[in-house]
Amino acid sequence: MDILLLILIIPFVFGVVMFLMPLHFKLLQSLHILLSVIVSSVLLSAVSKIVNGAELSLFHNFIFLDSLGAIFLSLIAITGLLVNIYATTYMKWELEDGHITIKEVKNYFALSFIFTWTMSLSVLCNNIAFMWAAIEATTLASVFLVAVKNDKKSTESGYKYIVLCSIGLAFALYATILLYSAANGKIEGEAMLYTNLLANAASLDPMALKLVFIFALIGFGTKAGLAPTHTWLPDVHAEGPAPTSALLSGVLLKCAMLGLIRYYAIVANGVGFDFVQSVMIISGTLTLFISSFFLIRQHNVKRMFAYHSIAHMGVIAFGLGVGGAIGLFAALFHCAAHSFTKALAFCSTGNIAKIYGTKDMTKMGGMIRIAPLTAVLFGISICSLVGVPGFAIFVSEFLIFKAAAIDGAYLLMGIFAVALAIIFIADFSHFFLATFGKVEGTVVHNDEMKFTENFPLIALAILIVAFGVWQFDSFTFLLDESVKTIMKK
Amino acid sequence: MANIIDIFTVLMMGTSFAVFSLRQYRHSIIAYALQTLLLVAIFLALYFKYGSHELLVWSITAFIIKVVFVPLYLLRLVNKLGVVVEDEPVGGFFISPVVALSFSLAVAMMFYKVFIHFSIFKDVLPLFAASFIFMMGIFGFILRTSFLKQILSYCLFENGIHLSLALMAYTSHELVEVGILTDAIFAVIIMSILAKRFYASYGSLDTSKAVNLRG
Numbered sequence: 150m151d152i153l154l155l156i157l158i159i160p161f162v163f164g165v166v167m168f169l170m171p172l173h174f175k176l177l178q179s180l181h182i183l184l185s186v187i188v189s190s191v192l193l194s195a196v197s198k199i200v201n202g203a204e205l206s207l208f209h210n211f212i213f214l215d216s217l218g219a220i221f222l223s224l225i226a227i228t229g230l231l232v233n234i235y236a237t238t239y240m241k242w243e244l245e246d247g248h249i250t251i252k253e254v255k256n257y258f259a260l261s262f263i264f265t266w267t268m269s270l271s272v273l274c275n276n277i278a279f280m281w282a283a284i285e286a287t288t289l290a291s292v293f294l295v296a297v298k299n300d301k302k303s304t305e306s307g308y309k310y311i312v313l314c315s316i317g318l319a320f321a322l323y324a325t326i327l328l329y330s331a332a333n334g335k336i337e338g339e340a341m342l343y344t345n346l347l348a349n350a351a352s353l354d355p356m357a358l359k360l361v362f363i364f365a366l367i368g369f370g371t372k373a374g375l376a377p378t379h380t381w382l383p384d385v386h387a388e389g390p391a392p393t394s395a396l397l398s399g400v401l402l403k404c405a406m407l408g409l410i411r412y413y414a415i416v417a418n419g420v421g422f423d424f425v426q427s428v429m430i431i432s433g434t435l436t437l438f439i440s441s442f443f444l445i446r447q448h449n450v451k452r453m454f455a456y457h458s459i460a461h462m463g464v465i466a467f468g469l470g471v472g473g474a475i476g477l478f479a480a481l482f483h484c485a486a487h488s489f490t491k492a493l494a495f496c497s498t499g500n501i502a503k504i505y506g507t508k509d510m511t512k513m514g515g516m517i518r519i520a521p522l523t524a525v526l527f528g529i530s531i532c533s534l535v536g537v538p539g540f541a542i543f544v545s546e547f548l549i550f551k552a553a554a555i556d557g558a559y560l561l562m563g564i565f566a567v568a569l570a571i572i573f574i575a576d577f578s579h580f581f582l583a584t585f586g587k588v589e590g591t592v593v594h595n596d597e598m599k600f601t602e603n604f605p606l607i608a609l610a611i612l613i614v615a616f617g618v619w620q621f622d623s624f625t626f627l628l629d630e631s632v633k634t635i636m637k638k
Numbered sequence: 639m640a641n642i643i644d645i646f647t648v649l650m651m652g653t654s655f656a657v658f659s660l661r662q663y664r665h666s667i668i669a670y671a672l673q674t675l676l677l678v679a680i681f682l683a684l685y686f687k688y689g690s691h692e693l694l695v696w697s698i699t700a701f702i703i704k705v706v707f708v709p710l711y712l713l714r715l716v717n718k719l720g721v722v723v724e725d726e727p728v729g730g731f732f733i734s735p736v737v738a739l740s741f742s743l744a745v746a747m748m749f750y751k752v753f754i755h756f757s758i759f760k761d762v763l764p765l766f767a768a769s770f771i772f773m774m775g776i777f778g779f780i781l782r783t784s785f786l787k788q789i790l791s792y793c794l795f796e797n798g799i800h801l802s803l804a805l806m807a808y809t810s811h812e813l814v815e816v817g818i819l820t821d822a823i824f825a826v827i828i829m830s831i832l833a834k835r836f837y838a839s840y841g842s843l844d845t846s847k848a849v850n851l852r853g
Binding site for chain 1 (some may be wrong): 752753755756757758772775776779785788790795796799802803806807809810812813817818820821824825828829832835836838839840845848
């Protein structure tokens with residue numbers, strides 16, 4: 150069977166299978182891990198075919214996988230798998246503490262497969278209207294991963310999530326329709342296909358393309374967490390369970406960013422790179438400064454990481470704004486680096502909440518003595534988030550500086566440096582508050598987690614360091630090919 | 639034929655204002671059903687004019703989903719919750735429709751000039767109406783605090799987009815419309831489930847009461 154067809158079928162079927170399972174936690178846990186491994190293996194097998202130079206498409210090119218999609222599909226596979234494994238541990242704790250029922254756990258596991266299915270679909274769609282529908286479906290599939298419980302806060306976060314993302318994505322749908330209308334009859338072949346639109350971008354109406362890009366930026370930017378329409382993100386990420394926040398921040402935001410990058414490519418090749426770069430610089434700078442300002446004030450560890458997600462979406466936007474081959478390479482690399490880092494960060498908040506019974510960092514302290522491994526893992530995520538050399542995010546941030554320096558854009562380098570410095574100071578002050586010194590509040594679980602429980606976090610930490618110090622040829626190949634596609638070189 | 643389409647689109651603009659402004663939920667939902675019926679009529683009028691098979695499929699699916707299913711589902715929700723009149727919106731019942739109307743007209747005036755460049759259908763009024771309805775939906779989200787009104791606002795801007803699609807790109811594949819409509823159904827169902835939960839938690843549909851997560 151075609152590998153793309155398998156991707157379209159398997160996660161959905163597994164979701165349905167999970168829904169039909171009996172309410173037995175051990176069974177649900179084992180099955181969730183097993184099925185997640187199968188899904189990720191299928192996704193990675195498709196990615197490996199792209200790395201080996203294959204061209205994958207289905208239903209007359211309606212569904213396809215290019216090098217750009219392969220990058221994001223590998224994030225769904227790797228980050229998704231590790232977070233899904235951690236989710237079984239997290240849900241066990243929640244169940245033991247009586248915060249959640251076994252039925253809610255089963256629904257959570259089932260919905261996470263449906264969520265993976267919608268995200269994979271959004272990456273694989275060559276038809277831009279279907280890509281939009283798939284991205285909207287990711288919101289719908291993940292609402293009840295966020296609003297797991299029936300209480301006020303959970304309902305409020307679910308409400309904010311669906312309402313704000315739906316408004317935002319309405320603009321993206323308008324962008325889709327405008328782009329199709331502008332291309333229909335003017336280009337050869339189906340005007341709904343991204344590949345056709347990119348190939349014929351130069352023959353499209355420049356005025357229409359500019360409006361399309363602004364609409365796409367509002368639409369996909371809302372979903373990706375770009376300012377000023379980022380306001381849903383802190384509430385949703387702070388309120389949802391830790392694995393949900395890890396999936397949303399580590400994978401979902403990147404899928405929305407992929408939608409925006411595809412529009413970036415079409416519009417850049419239609420009206421020139423200057424326009425899209427200017428827009429992205431404005432959006433990136435605004436996002437970076439708004440998020441870093443709010444970051445300083447946060448004491449809730451999950452809200453802090455939520456603002457980090459916004460800041461790093463700003464970094465990706467800034468990379469797209471600086472542009473050029475290196476800037477684009479950096480932006481795409483940052484998607485992967487941030488995915489692993491943020492998954493680790495949010496999963497470690499699950500451990501931290503288990504230890505202290507709170508998310509308030511002013512009531513923590515002394516974590517290094519209580520749970521040294523969790524403290525180290527938390528530290529690795531913080532080091533990567535602020536761009537310490539040797540960790541994955543340093544590579545992309547350094548490359549953005551390099552791209553700006555090559556262009557002689559010293560003002561941009563200065564703006565970027567100031568924003569990163571604010572984030573650096575805010576992060577380390579929070580990190581020290583939680584990790585060292587005396588315990589300020591109460592300790593609910595005065596012990597380190599088991600190795601098997603920490604395994605997904607350790608794997609993520611290894612990935613963060615590995616991507617910080619090593620160059621993976623297959624991944625670099627995907628990045629290079631994607632940059633060439635966007636720049637049409 | 640163009641005149642009939644013009645008349646329908648003006649009526650659609652009127653119904654979008656009614657969906658936004660009417661205080662009673664039932665009236666608002668009926669106004670929405672009426673608006674979608676007009677949208678279906680426009681699809682049919684365009685089908686008879688251009689003979690595009692896609693438009694016929696669109697009109698059938700839109701009728702089943704948006705004229706019948708969505709309004710009935712929302713009416714059932716209203717009955718279940720036992721709500722009749724919406725809570726006082728931002729700026730009161732009088733100010734918000736005036737603000738929404740004036741800003742939607744202003745934005746629509748900007749947009750249609752761009753749309754007409756590349757639209758298949760070159761008539762000004764329907765293109766103007768499409769962006770007006772879309773903006774009324776967006777303002778519905780911003781200015782009305784009732785959860786149910788926000789669901790209706792979602793449906794409103796979805797109608798605006800649907801009208802744009804019919805006018806500017808009616809030759810697009812039927813599957814595209816089916817995909818978008820399927821999403822819309824799920825969005826309405828999920829929002830309704832959340833609205834029920836919201837009502838159970840807060841004792842009203844007034845979303846301005848949802849302030850637990852600020853800070």
